[in-house]
Amino acid sequence: MCPEKSAILSLIALLEPRPVETVISETTTPKATDRRPINTITRERLFLLSLEKAIFLEKYSGKFNGRCLTAKIKDLLLILLIYFGAALHMQAQQTGKNCFQKGADRPSLYLPLLAGKKVGVVTNHTGVMQDKQHVVDFLLKNGISVTRIFAPEHGFRGEADAGEQIRNGRDIATGLPIISLYGKNKKPSRDQVEDLDVILFDIQDVGVRFYTYISTLAYVMEAAAENQVAVIVLDRPNPHDGYTDGPVLQSGFESFVGMHPVPVVYGLTIGEYGKMVNG
Numbered sequence: 655m656c657p658e659k660s661a662i663l664s665l666i667a668l669l670e671p672r673p674v675e676t677v678i679s680e681t682t683t684p685k686a687t688d689r690r691p692i693n694t695i696t697r698e699r700l701f702l703l704s705l706e707k708a709i710f711l712e713k714y715s716g717k718f719n720g721r722c723l724t725a726k727i728k729d730l731l732l733i734l735l736i737y738f739g740a741a742l743h744m745q746a747q748q749t750g751k752n753c754f755q756k757g758a759d760r761p762s763l764y765l766p767l768l769a770g771k772k773v774g775v776v777t778n779h780t781g782v783m784q785d786k787q788h789v790v791d792f793l794l795k796n797g798i799s800v801t802r803i804f805a806p807e808h809g810f811r812g813e814a815d816a817g818e819q820i821r822n823g824r825d826i827a828t829g830l831p832i833i834s835l836y837g838k839n840k841k842p843s844r845d846q847v848e849d850l851d852v853i854l855f856d857i858q859d860v861g862v863r864f865y866t867y868i869s870t871l872a873y874v875m876e877a878a879a880e881n882q883v884a885v886i887v888l889d890r891p892n893p894h895d896g897y898t899d900g901p902v903l904q905s906g907f908e909s910f911v912g913m914h915p916v917p918v919v920y921g922l923t924i925g926e927y928g929k930m931v932n933g
Contacts, residue, residue: 757888757925758783758856761796764886768798771851776804776835776874779812780858781888789856789888790828800830801850806857806870807836836866840910841873848881856888859924863903864911871924872913872931889925896921 757764758781773793775781781789793800803825808814810825810832820834833846847853853874859867871887878885900918908914914931922930 756890758789772801774802774850774853776855781856802831804833807866842877850883852884854886858890861892861894863918869910869913887925889923892923
């Protein structure tokens with residue numbers, strides 16, 4: 655037997671399900687209700703059996719090719735990864751939709767902190783809640799006095815291209831004034847924040863250093879501290895989930911696409927990043 659076929663047979667033996675152990679009634683006369691061991695054949699085993707048969711036929715016909723076998727094994731592994739990945743995804747969905755909540759979806763925690771105060775909101779098109787409602791609309795519906803919106807790169811509605819300057823304006827849907835933080839100034843000026851009590855920050859970040867949202871947060875925190883204004887970050891998950899990679903930014907190379915000595919992929923949520931900057 656060739657080594658390649660031995661490997662396939664070993665895989666079959668490894669993945670072959672064992673008989674299901676069941677409790678059988680202690681009697682010498684079998685009954686129709688007796689439960690017997692059950693042998694099951696999984697999809698993986700059927701695929702492996704088909705693969706073994708294909709290898710046998712190829713070898714018998716003189717067309718056996720080691721490279722072809724390697725490709726089939728890779729296909730098998732890919733199918734298994736997809737199969738188990740889909741199974742895990744379905745299992746995660748069945749555990750309940752409310753097992754994880756973004757900061758915006760916990761209004762019982764932040765609405766009391768905003769009630770009766772003048773609020774500025776730093777957000778864009780990603781600031782939506784679980785029901786697809788934008789956080790600004792939600793605040794207004796709940797009687798929060800939103801005074802102005804601060805727009806980062808790409809604008810409040812996310813309609814501007816990367817690097818395109820954002821102008822001050824007014825949001826058509828809400829009528830609120832929009833202050834650009836990606837135009838003439840990237841840091842809020844004194845007259846733009848001094849009349850506020852709270853600045854609420856809610857933007858979905860992507861977890862890489864050269865995205866400007868973390869720089870916008872840093873400048874907002876700096877302006878707020880200079881004018882005794884509180885900052886609340888409605889946190890959202892980092893798509894990289896704690897993973898870090900890439901070189902750390904060296905001193906002397908700071909810019910708006912990299913303000914702090916962190917790796918390219920820094921592994922923090924935007925709320926955690928704000929805490930790090932705050933010290």
